[in-house]
Amino acid sequence: MMKIDQHNYEEYLLSYIDDELDEADVTVLIQFLQQHPDKQKELELLQLSKLPVEKGIIFPNKQLLYHKENFTRGKISFMHSYKWIAAVAAACIALFLIIHPFSRKDSGIPNAVVANTPPQKAIQPLQEALQPDSGPPIKREIKQKGNAIPVIAKTNIKEDKKKENYIERKEKDLAAIHNNLMAISQAPPDIPVLQPLNTPTVVIQGKAPVMVAPAEHPEAERAIASKVNKPHQIALSPTLANTVANTVQSLAVAKEDIDSAITRKMTYLNHKKAGLIEHVAKNGIRIGKVTIAFNE
Amino acid sequence: MTEKEYNKCVELYADGLFRFIVKNLKREEDAKDIVQNSFEILWKHHQELLFEKAKAYLFTTGYHNMIDYLRKDKRVSLVEAFPENAKVQSDISLDIHSVIQKGLERLSEIQRSLLMLKDYEGYSYEEIAGITGLNASQVKVYLHRARLKMKEYLVKMENVL
Numbered sequence: 240m241m242k243i244d245q246h247n248y249e250e251y252l253l254s255y256i257d258d259e260l261d262e263a264d265v266t267v268l269i270q271f272l273q274q275h276p277d278k279q280k281e282l283e284l285l286q287l288s289k290l291p292v293e294k295g296i297i298f299p300n301k302q303l304l305y306h307k308e309n310f311t312r313g314k315i316s317f318m319h320s321y322k323w324i325a326a327v328a329a330a331c332i333a334l335f336l337i338i339h340p341f342s343r344k345d346s347g348i349p350n351a352v353v354a355n356t357p358p359q360k361a362i363q364p365l366q367e368a369l370q371p372d373s374g375p376p377i378k379r380e381i382k383q384k385g386n387a388i389p390v391i392a393k394t395n396i397k398e399d400k401k402k403e404n405y406i407e408r409k410e411k412d413l414a415a416i417h418n419n420l421m422a423i424s425q426a427p428p429d430i431p432v433l434q435p436l437n438t439p440t441v442v443i444q445g446k447a448p449v450m451v452a453p454a455e456h457p458e459a460e461r462a463i464a465s466k467v468n469k470p471h472q473i474a475l476s477p478t479l480a481n482t483v484a485n486t487v488q489s490l491a492v493a494k495e496d497i498d499s500a501i502t503r504k505m506t507y508l509n510h511k512k513a514g515l516i517e518h519v520a521k522n523g524i525r526i527g528k529v530t531i532a533f534n535e
Numbered sequence: 536m537t538e539k540e541y542n543k544c545v546e547l548y549a550d551g552l553f554r555f556i557v558k559n560l561k562r563e564e565d566a567k568d569i570v571q572n573s574f575e576i577l578w579k580h581h582q583e584l585l586f587e588k589a590k591a592y593l594f595t596t597g598y599h600n601m602i603d604y605l606r607k608d609k610r611v612s613l614v615e616a617f618p619e620n621a622k623v624q625s626d627i628s629l630d631i632h633s634v635i636q637k638g639l640e641r642l643s644e645i646q647r648s649l650l651m652l653k654d655y656e657g658y659s660y661e662e663i664a665g666i667t668g669l670n671a672s673q674v675k676v677y678l679h680r681a682r683l684k685m686k687e688y689l690v691k692m693e694n695v696l
Contacts, residue, residue, distance in 0.1 A: 253679040257653060259660060288685035290635065290654035298553035300567060304545040304574045306538055515564050 243271045252282050256289055303507055307496065540586040541578060548590050549574070552597050555651050559644070565604055573597040594656070595666045598648060605644055638688040645669075646681035653678060 243251050251268050254260050260268065272279045298304075523532030536544075549570060557566035573596040577589060584592060639647050645667070652658045652666060660671040660678075667674070 249683075250679065253682055254675075256682065257660070257675075257678060258657075259675075284686050284690060285682055287689045288638075288650075288682040290639075290650060291632070293554060293558070293655070296550065296554040296557060298549040298567070298570055300571070301545060301549050303571065304549060305542050306578060511564055511567070518563070 243267055248275075248278055249281075252278070252285055255282070256285055300507060300510075303503055536581045536584050536586045536589060538581070540589070541581045543586070544577065544589045544593065545574065548593050551656055552593055555594065555648075555655060556597055556601050558639075558651055558655075559647055560601055560604060569597055569600045569604065572600055591662060591665055594652070594658075598652075598666055601648075602644070634689065634692050635685075638685045638692075641688055642681050642684060646677055646684070649674060649678045650681050650685075 248271060251260070251264070251271070255265065255268055272282065520533060525531075552573060553566055553570045556569050557563055560566050560569070573593050576596050577584070577593055580592075581589075639650070642650065648667065649663055652663045658666070660674045663669075663674045663678075664671045669677070
Protein backbone atom coordinates (compact mmCIF):
# COMPACT_ATOMS: atom_id res chain seq x y z
CA MET A 240 0.00 0.00 0.00
CA MET A 241 1.01 3.60 -0.46
CA LYS A 242 2.04 5.88 2.36
CA ILE A 243 -0.84 7.04 4.57
CA ASP A 244 -1.61 10.75 4.38
CA GLN A 245 -4.48 13.18 4.91
CA HIS A 246 -6.03 12.25 1.56
CA ASN A 247 -6.06 8.48 1.68
CA TYR A 248 -6.28 7.72 5.42
CA GLU A 249 -10.06 7.10 5.23
CA GLU A 250 -9.56 4.19 2.87
CA TYR A 251 -7.09 2.75 5.35
CA LEU A 252 -9.57 3.15 8.19
CA LEU A 253 -12.33 1.45 6.21
CA SER A 254 -10.06 -1.39 5.09
CA TYR A 255 -8.98 -1.81 8.71
CA ILE A 256 -12.63 -2.12 9.78
CA ASP A 257 -13.14 -4.62 6.95
CA ASP A 258 -10.16 -6.57 8.31
CA GLU A 259 -8.46 -6.41 4.93
CA LEU A 260 -5.14 -4.84 5.98
CA ASP A 261 -2.05 -6.95 6.38
CA GLU A 262 0.14 -6.71 9.46
CA ALA A 263 2.53 -4.14 7.98
CA ASP A 264 -0.34 -1.85 6.95
CA VAL A 265 -1.89 -2.11 10.40
CA THR A 266 1.39 -1.04 11.96
CA VAL A 267 1.61 1.94 9.61
CA LEU A 268 -1.99 2.90 10.38
CA ILE A 269 -1.40 2.75 14.14
CA GLN A 270 1.58 5.05 13.77
CA PHE A 271 -0.50 7.47 11.69
CA LEU A 272 -3.30 7.52 14.28
CA GLN A 273 -0.82 8.17 17.06
CA GLN A 274 0.38 11.19 15.13
CA HIS A 275 -3.19 12.34 14.33
CA PRO A 276 -5.48 11.77 17.38
CA ASP A 277 -8.42 13.51 15.66
CA LYS A 278 -8.51 10.70 13.11
CA GLN A 279 -8.88 8.21 15.93
CA LYS A 280 -12.30 9.67 16.72
CA GLU A 281 -13.20 9.21 13.07
CA LEU A 282 -12.22 5.55 13.28
CA GLU A 283 -14.50 5.12 16.29
CA LEU A 284 -17.41 6.63 14.37
CA LEU A 285 -16.75 4.45 11.35
CA GLN A 286 -16.69 1.42 13.61
CA LEU A 287 -20.33 2.13 14.41
CA SER A 288 -21.10 0.95 10.91
CA LYS A 289 -19.92 -2.52 11.81
CA LEU A 290 -23.03 -4.60 12.27
CA PRO A 291 -23.41 -6.13 15.72
CA VAL A 292 -23.38 -9.90 15.96
CA GLU A 293 -26.89 -11.30 15.93
CA LYS A 294 -26.78 -14.74 17.37
CA GLY A 295 -30.48 -14.79 18.20
CA ILE A 296 -31.52 -15.41 14.63
CA ILE A 297 -31.70 -19.11 13.87
CA PHE A 298 -33.31 -21.05 11.08
CA PRO A 299 -36.29 -22.76 12.73
CA ASN A 300 -36.87 -25.59 10.25
CA LYS A 301 -33.41 -27.09 10.19
CA GLN A 302 -34.74 -30.62 10.55
CA LEU A 303 -36.37 -30.24 7.13
CA LEU A 304 -32.98 -29.75 5.52
CA TYR A 305 -31.19 -32.82 6.83
CA HIS A 306 -30.96 -35.90 4.67
CA LYS A 307 -30.77 -39.38 6.05
CA GLU A 308 -27.25 -40.46 5.40
CA ASN A 309 -28.07 -43.99 4.24
CA PHE A 310 -31.18 -43.13 2.28
CA THR A 311 -29.56 -42.59 -1.10
CA ARG A 312 -27.18 -45.40 -0.59
CA GLY A 313 -30.18 -47.61 0.08
CA LYS A 314 -31.80 -46.55 -3.14
CA ILE A 315 -28.66 -47.15 -5.13
CA SER A 316 -27.97 -50.46 -3.56
CA PHE A 317 -31.57 -51.41 -4.19
CA MET A 318 -31.21 -50.64 -7.87
CA HIS A 319 -28.04 -52.61 -8.02
CA SER A 320 -29.27 -55.48 -5.96
CA TYR A 321 -32.50 -55.61 -7.95
CA LYS A 322 -30.60 -56.56 -11.07
CA TRP A 323 -28.29 -58.72 -9.07
CA ILE A 324 -31.20 -60.51 -7.45
CA ALA A 325 -32.83 -61.10 -10.79
CA ALA A 326 -29.62 -62.69 -12.06
CA VAL A 327 -29.12 -64.74 -8.91
CA ALA A 328 -32.77 -65.78 -8.84
CA ALA A 329 -32.55 -66.94 -12.45
CA ALA A 330 -29.38 -68.85 -11.69
CA CYS A 331 -30.95 -70.29 -8.57
CA ILE A 332 -34.04 -71.45 -10.42
CA ALA A 333 -31.88 -73.04 -13.07
CA LEU A 334 -29.79 -74.69 -10.40
CA PHE A 335 -32.90 -75.75 -8.58
CA LEU A 336 -34.26 -77.33 -11.71
CA ILE A 337 -31.02 -79.10 -12.47
CA ILE A 338 -30.07 -80.49 -9.12
CA HIS A 339 -33.02 -80.10 -6.81
CA PRO A 340 -35.23 -83.05 -6.15
CA PHE A 341 -38.77 -83.22 -7.30
CA SER A 342 -41.15 -85.18 -5.27
CA ARG A 343 -44.72 -84.86 -4.39
CA LYS A 344 -47.00 -85.64 -1.58
CA ASP A 345 -50.29 -87.16 -2.45
CA SER A 346 -52.47 -84.31 -3.64
CA GLY A 347 -55.21 -86.17 -5.33
CA ILE A 348 -53.21 -87.67 -8.12
CA PRO A 349 -53.69 -91.37 -7.94
CA ASN A 350 -50.74 -93.67 -7.56
CA ALA A 351 -51.76 -95.23 -10.81
CA VAL A 352 -50.57 -92.15 -12.63
CA VAL A 353 -47.17 -92.44 -11.07
CA ALA A 354 -47.00 -96.10 -11.66
CA ASN A 355 -47.94 -95.71 -15.25
CA THR A 356 -44.54 -96.50 -16.68
CA PRO A 357 -43.41 -98.98 -19.24
CA PRO A 358 -43.73 -102.44 -17.71
CA GLN A 359 -40.25 -103.53 -18.59
CA LYS A 360 -38.76 -100.52 -16.77
CA ALA A 361 -41.05 -100.47 -13.79
CA ILE A 362 -39.62 -101.19 -10.40
CA GLN A 363 -41.81 -103.11 -8.05
CA PRO A 364 -42.64 -101.66 -4.70
CA LEU A 365 -39.69 -102.00 -2.39
CA GLN A 366 -41.27 -104.50 -0.14
CA GLU A 367 -42.07 -106.67 -3.08
CA ALA A 368 -38.77 -106.05 -4.70
CA LEU A 369 -36.84 -107.02 -1.65
CA GLN A 370 -38.93 -110.05 -1.02
CA PRO A 371 -37.37 -113.24 -2.31
CA ASP A 372 -39.26 -115.15 -4.90
CA SER A 373 -39.90 -117.84 -2.41
CA GLY A 374 -39.26 -118.68 1.20
CA PRO A 375 -40.20 -116.98 4.42
CA PRO A 376 -39.59 -113.22 4.80
CA ILE A 377 -36.93 -111.67 7.01
CA LYS A 378 -37.01 -108.41 8.84
CA ARG A 379 -34.43 -106.09 7.38
CA GLU A 380 -33.56 -102.42 7.15
CA ILE A 381 -32.00 -101.09 4.01
CA LYS A 382 -29.76 -98.09 4.45
CA GLN A 383 -29.72 -95.46 1.79
CA LYS A 384 -27.72 -92.26 1.51
CA GLY A 385 -28.97 -90.07 4.27
CA ASN A 386 -32.27 -91.89 4.46
CA ALA A 387 -33.14 -94.97 6.32
CA ILE A 388 -36.04 -96.63 4.61
CA PRO A 389 -37.44 -99.34 6.74
CA VAL A 390 -38.28 -102.29 4.67
CA ILE A 391 -39.99 -105.28 6.08
CA ALA A 392 -39.47 -108.61 4.49
CA LYS A 393 -40.44 -111.96 5.79
CA THR A 394 -38.07 -114.83 5.79
CA ASN A 395 -37.31 -117.89 7.77
CA ILE A 396 -35.05 -117.58 10.75
CA LYS A 397 -33.03 -120.27 9.15
CA GLU A 398 -30.31 -118.77 7.01
CA ASP A 399 -30.56 -119.46 3.34
CA LYS A 400 -27.41 -118.54 1.47
CA LYS A 401 -29.08 -118.41 -1.87
CA LYS A 402 -31.84 -116.13 -0.65
CA GLU A 403 -29.36 -113.87 1.09
CA ASN A 404 -27.40 -113.47 -2.10
CA TYR A 405 -30.59 -112.64 -3.83
CA ILE A 406 -31.35 -109.92 -1.27
CA GLU A 407 -27.86 -108.56 -1.63
CA ARG A 408 -28.31 -108.33 -5.36
CA LYS A 409 -31.57 -106.50 -4.84
CA GLU A 410 -29.85 -104.14 -2.44
CA LYS A 411 -27.18 -103.45 -5.01
CA ASP A 412 -29.83 -102.81 -7.64
CA LEU A 413 -31.58 -100.43 -5.29
CA ALA A 414 -28.32 -98.68 -4.46
CA ALA A 415 -27.59 -98.35 -8.17
CA ILE A 416 -30.99 -96.84 -8.73
CA HIS A 417 -30.53 -94.57 -5.79
CA ASN A 418 -27.18 -93.38 -7.07
CA ASN A 419 -28.82 -92.52 -10.30
CA LEU A 420 -31.47 -90.50 -8.59
CA MET A 421 -31.44 -87.05 -7.29
CA ALA A 422 -32.20 -86.35 -3.70
CA ILE A 423 -35.77 -86.77 -2.65
CA SER A 424 -37.77 -83.87 -1.27
CA GLN A 425 -41.15 -82.25 -1.44
CA ALA A 426 -42.11 -80.37 -4.58
CA PRO A 427 -44.65 -77.54 -4.56
CA PRO A 428 -48.12 -79.06 -4.53
CA ASP A 429 -49.18 -77.58 -7.82
CA ILE A 430 -46.31 -79.00 -9.77
CA PRO A 431 -47.76 -82.08 -11.41
CA VAL A 432 -45.97 -85.34 -11.15
CA LEU A 433 -44.11 -85.82 -14.34
CA GLN A 434 -43.52 -89.02 -16.03
CA PRO A 435 -39.82 -89.46 -16.39
CA LEU A 436 -38.96 -90.45 -19.88
CA ASN A 437 -37.78 -94.03 -20.14
CA THR A 438 -36.59 -93.94 -16.57
CA PRO A 439 -37.60 -95.92 -13.55
CA THR A 440 -40.30 -94.69 -11.20
CA VAL A 441 -40.18 -95.80 -7.62
CA VAL A 442 -43.26 -96.06 -5.52
CA ILE A 443 -42.76 -96.70 -1.86
CA GLN A 444 -45.71 -98.35 -0.32
CA GLY A 445 -47.27 -96.76 2.67
CA LYS A 446 -45.84 -93.37 1.78
CA ALA A 447 -46.76 -90.66 -0.63
CA PRO A 448 -45.81 -91.42 -4.18
CA VAL A 449 -42.40 -90.10 -4.93
CA MET A 450 -41.52 -88.97 -8.36
CA VAL A 451 -37.88 -89.12 -9.14
CA ALA A 452 -36.12 -87.60 -12.04
CA PRO A 453 -32.94 -89.03 -13.39
CA ALA A 454 -29.74 -87.13 -13.12
CA GLU A 455 -28.67 -85.27 -16.22
CA HIS A 456 -31.82 -85.93 -18.11
CA PRO A 457 -32.36 -82.82 -20.22
CA GLU A 458 -35.78 -83.74 -21.50
CA ALA A 459 -37.12 -84.29 -18.01
CA GLU A 460 -35.53 -81.06 -16.84
CA ARG A 461 -37.15 -79.16 -19.68
CA ALA A 462 -40.47 -80.77 -18.94
CA ILE A 463 -40.17 -79.83 -15.30
CA ALA A 464 -39.01 -76.32 -16.15
CA SER A 465 -42.07 -75.79 -18.33
CA LYS A 466 -44.30 -76.60 -15.36
CA VAL A 467 -42.57 -74.35 -12.85
CA ASN A 468 -44.22 -71.01 -13.13
CA LYS A 469 -44.54 -69.95 -9.53
CA PRO A 470 -41.08 -68.86 -8.46
CA HIS A 471 -42.26 -67.83 -5.00
CA GLN A 472 -42.69 -71.46 -4.21
CA ILE A 473 -39.10 -72.24 -4.93
CA ALA A 474 -36.92 -72.53 -1.91
CA LEU A 475 -34.11 -69.96 -1.75
CA SER A 476 -30.67 -70.40 -0.36
CA PRO A 477 -30.10 -68.63 2.98
CA THR A 478 -27.88 -66.03 1.27
CA LEU A 479 -30.42 -65.26 -1.41
CA ALA A 480 -33.29 -65.27 1.07
CA ASN A 481 -31.31 -62.78 3.15
CA THR A 482 -30.72 -60.58 0.11
CA VAL A 483 -34.40 -60.65 -0.78
CA ALA A 484 -35.29 -59.77 2.81
CA ASN A 485 -32.84 -56.84 2.70
CA THR A 486 -34.37 -55.62 -0.55
CA VAL A 487 -37.85 -55.76 0.92
CA GLN A 488 -36.47 -53.86 3.91
CA SER A 489 -34.92 -51.23 1.61
CA LEU A 490 -38.23 -50.80 -0.18
CA ALA A 491 -40.01 -50.38 3.13
CA VAL A 492 -37.44 -47.80 4.28
CA ALA A 493 -37.72 -45.93 0.99
CA LYS A 494 -41.50 -45.85 1.26
CA GLU A 495 -41.28 -44.71 4.85
CA ASP A 496 -38.90 -41.92 3.87
CA ILE A 497 -41.17 -40.72 1.10
CA ASP A 498 -44.20 -40.79 3.42
CA SER A 499 -42.23 -38.96 6.07
CA ALA A 500 -41.01 -36.32 3.59
CA ILE A 501 -44.59 -35.70 2.44
CA THR A 502 -45.76 -35.38 6.04
CA ARG A 503 -42.92 -33.00 6.89
CA LYS A 504 -43.61 -30.88 3.80
CA MET A 505 -47.31 -30.69 4.69
CA THR A 506 -46.48 -29.76 8.27
CA TYR A 507 -44.11 -27.10 7.01
CA LEU A 508 -46.69 -25.65 4.62
CA ASN A 509 -49.36 -25.57 7.33
CA HIS A 510 -46.89 -23.98 9.71
CA LYS A 511 -45.94 -21.45 7.06
CA LYS A 512 -49.57 -20.62 6.32
CA ALA A 513 -50.38 -20.23 10.02
CA GLY A 514 -47.23 -18.15 10.51
CA LEU A 515 -48.12 -15.89 7.59
CA ILE A 516 -51.66 -15.31 8.86
CA GLU A 517 -50.36 -14.59 12.34
CA HIS A 518 -47.65 -12.30 10.98
CA VAL A 519 -50.12 -10.29 8.89
CA ALA A 520 -52.60 -10.07 11.77
CA LYS A 521 -49.88 -8.88 14.09
CA ASN A 522 -47.76 -6.67 11.87
CA GLY A 523 -50.08 -5.76 9.05
CA ILE A 524 -49.10 -5.69 5.41
CA ARG A 525 -46.44 -3.37 4.20
CA ILE A 526 -46.94 -1.98 0.72
CA GLY A 527 -44.25 0.39 -0.36
CA LYS A 528 -43.80 2.80 2.51
CA VAL A 529 -47.27 2.28 3.93
CA THR A 530 -48.03 -0.35 6.55
CA ILE A 531 -51.62 -1.48 6.90
CA ALA A 532 -52.45 -2.94 10.28
CA PHE A 533 -55.61 -4.79 11.19
CA ASN A 534 -57.60 -4.30 14.34
CA GLU A 535 -57.98 -7.45 16.31
CA MET B 536 -19.26 -33.91 -0.80
CA THR B 537 -20.77 -36.79 1.13
CA GLU B 538 -24.22 -36.86 2.69
CA LYS B 539 -22.55 -36.50 6.06
CA GLU B 540 -20.76 -33.36 4.88
CA TYR B 541 -24.02 -32.02 3.45
CA ASN B 542 -25.66 -32.48 6.86
CA LYS B 543 -22.68 -30.72 8.41
CA CYS B 544 -23.41 -27.78 6.08
CA VAL B 545 -26.96 -27.66 7.43
CA GLU B 546 -25.61 -27.59 10.95
CA LEU B 547 -22.97 -24.93 10.20
CA TYR B 548 -24.53 -22.61 7.65
CA ALA B 549 -28.34 -22.74 7.81
CA ASP B 550 -28.55 -20.16 10.59
CA GLY B 551 -26.04 -17.81 8.97
CA LEU B 552 -27.73 -18.00 5.58
CA PHE B 553 -31.13 -17.43 7.16
CA ARG B 554 -29.83 -14.45 9.13
CA PHE B 555 -28.31 -12.95 5.99
CA ILE B 556 -31.52 -13.40 3.98
CA VAL B 557 -34.04 -12.42 6.64
CA LYS B 558 -32.14 -9.26 7.58
CA ASN B 559 -32.09 -8.22 3.94
CA LEU B 560 -35.55 -9.34 2.93
CA LYS B 561 -37.30 -8.65 6.24
CA ARG B 562 -39.88 -11.33 5.55
CA GLU B 563 -39.34 -14.42 7.61
CA GLU B 564 -41.46 -16.81 5.56
CA ASP B 565 -39.80 -15.84 2.28
CA ALA B 566 -36.40 -16.08 3.94
CA LYS B 567 -37.24 -19.62 5.09
CA ASP B 568 -38.25 -20.53 1.54
CA ILE B 569 -35.00 -19.15 0.16
CA VAL B 570 -32.91 -21.06 2.70
CA GLN B 571 -34.81 -24.24 1.96
CA ASN B 572 -34.44 -23.77 -1.80
CA SER B 573 -30.73 -23.07 -1.43
CA PHE B 574 -30.22 -26.29 0.50
CA GLU B 575 -32.30 -28.24 -2.00
CA ILE B 576 -30.05 -26.99 -4.78
CA LEU B 577 -26.97 -27.79 -2.71
CA TRP B 578 -28.30 -31.31 -2.14
CA LYS B 579 -28.96 -31.72 -5.85
CA HIS B 580 -25.34 -30.91 -6.64
CA HIS B 581 -23.68 -32.18 -3.47
CA GLN B 582 -21.91 -35.03 -5.21
CA GLU B 583 -19.99 -32.75 -7.56
CA LEU B 584 -19.22 -30.08 -4.95
CA LEU B 585 -16.39 -29.95 -2.45
CA PHE B 586 -17.31 -29.41 1.18
CA GLU B 587 -14.93 -26.42 1.31
CA LYS B 588 -16.90 -24.69 -1.45
CA ALA B 589 -20.31 -25.44 0.00
CA LYS B 590 -20.71 -22.31 2.11
CA ALA B 591 -19.90 -19.95 -0.74
CA TYR B 592 -22.19 -22.00 -3.01
CA LEU B 593 -25.05 -21.71 -0.50
CA PHE B 594 -24.63 -17.98 -0.04
CA THR B 595 -24.31 -17.42 -3.78
CA THR B 596 -27.51 -19.38 -4.43
CA GLY B 597 -29.31 -17.70 -1.54
CA TYR B 598 -28.13 -14.24 -2.55
CA HIS B 599 -29.33 -14.55 -6.15
CA ASN B 600 -32.61 -16.07 -5.01
CA MET B 601 -33.07 -13.15 -2.64
CA ILE B 602 -32.36 -10.62 -5.40
CA ASP B 603 -35.14 -12.29 -7.44
CA TYR B 604 -37.54 -11.85 -4.51
CA LEU B 605 -36.56 -8.22 -4.07
CA ARG B 606 -37.10 -7.51 -7.76
CA LYS B 607 -40.53 -9.12 -7.63
CA ASP B 608 -41.33 -6.93 -4.63
CA LYS B 609 -40.74 -3.78 -6.59
CA ARG B 610 -43.42 -4.82 -9.04
CA VAL B 611 -46.08 -5.03 -6.30
CA SER B 612 -48.42 -2.10 -6.74
CA LEU B 613 -50.08 -0.19 -3.95
CA VAL B 614 -53.55 -1.41 -3.10
CA GLU B 615 -55.84 1.63 -3.23
CA ALA B 616 -58.81 0.33 -1.32
CA PHE B 617 -57.97 0.06 2.37
CA PRO B 618 -60.03 -2.20 4.59
CA GLU B 619 -62.42 -0.32 6.86
CA ASN B 620 -60.59 -1.26 10.01
CA ALA B 621 -57.16 -0.43 8.69
CA LYS B 622 -54.91 2.16 10.24
CA VAL B 623 -51.55 3.54 9.29
CA GLN B 624 -48.76 2.67 11.65
CA SER B 625 -45.96 5.05 12.43
CA ASP B 626 -43.98 3.89 15.39
CA ILE B 627 -40.32 4.69 15.80
CA SER B 628 -38.24 2.58 18.10
CA LEU B 629 -35.41 4.46 19.62
CA ASP B 630 -33.02 1.69 20.69
CA ILE B 631 -29.65 1.37 19.01
CA HIS B 632 -30.61 -1.90 17.37
CA SER B 633 -33.50 -0.21 15.62
CA VAL B 634 -31.33 2.75 14.66
CA ILE B 635 -28.84 0.44 12.98
CA GLN B 636 -31.71 -1.34 11.29
CA LYS B 637 -33.07 1.97 10.01
CA GLY B 638 -29.61 2.89 8.81
CA LEU B 639 -29.36 -0.38 6.94
CA GLU B 640 -32.67 0.28 5.26
CA ARG B 641 -31.25 3.49 3.82
CA LEU B 642 -28.56 1.57 1.99
CA SER B 643 -29.04 0.11 -1.46
CA GLU B 644 -29.74 -3.62 -1.66
CA ILE B 645 -26.24 -4.37 -2.84
CA GLN B 646 -24.61 -2.24 -0.15
CA ARG B 647 -26.72 -3.89 2.55
CA SER B 648 -25.88 -7.37 1.27
CA LEU B 649 -22.17 -6.63 1.11
CA LEU B 650 -22.17 -5.22 4.62
CA MET B 651 -23.89 -8.31 5.97
CA LEU B 652 -21.64 -10.72 4.11
CA LYS B 653 -18.68 -8.86 5.53
CA ASP B 654 -19.80 -8.32 9.11
CA TYR B 655 -21.96 -11.39 9.74
CA GLU B 656 -20.03 -13.97 7.74
CA GLY B 657 -16.55 -12.44 7.71
CA TYR B 658 -16.05 -12.98 3.98
CA SER B 659 -13.12 -11.31 2.22
CA TYR B 660 -13.58 -8.92 -0.71
CA GLU B 661 -12.62 -11.74 -3.07
CA GLU B 662 -15.14 -14.16 -1.57
CA ILE B 663 -17.92 -11.59 -1.64
CA ALA B 664 -17.05 -10.90 -5.25
CA GLY B 665 -17.51 -14.61 -5.97
CA ILE B 666 -20.93 -14.65 -4.32
CA THR B 667 -22.33 -11.46 -5.80
CA GLY B 668 -20.78 -11.56 -9.25
CA LEU B 669 -19.00 -8.24 -8.73
CA ASN B 670 -15.24 -7.85 -8.84
CA ALA B 671 -13.17 -7.35 -5.67
CA SER B 672 -12.53 -3.64 -6.36
CA GLN B 673 -16.24 -2.97 -6.76
CA VAL B 674 -16.94 -4.84 -3.53
CA LYS B 675 -14.41 -2.69 -1.71
CA VAL B 676 -15.80 0.57 -3.10
CA TYR B 677 -19.45 -0.37 -2.42
CA LEU B 678 -18.60 -1.50 1.10
CA HIS B 679 -16.67 1.63 1.93
CA ARG B 680 -19.51 3.82 0.64
CA ALA B 681 -21.97 1.80 2.71
CA ARG B 682 -19.94 2.30 5.87
CA LEU B 683 -19.61 6.02 5.28
CA LYS B 684 -23.36 6.28 4.70
CA MET B 685 -24.06 4.30 7.86
CA LYS B 686 -21.66 6.48 9.83
CA GLU B 687 -23.34 9.66 8.62
CA TYR B 688 -26.78 8.37 9.54
CA LEU B 689 -25.72 7.10 12.97
CA VAL B 690 -23.96 10.36 13.82
CA LYS B 691 -27.06 12.30 12.77
CA MET B 692 -29.33 10.06 14.87
CA GLU B 693 -26.96 10.42 17.81
CA ASN B 694 -27.39 14.19 17.61
CA VAL B 695 -31.18 13.86 17.35
CA LEU B 696 -31.36 11.53 20.33
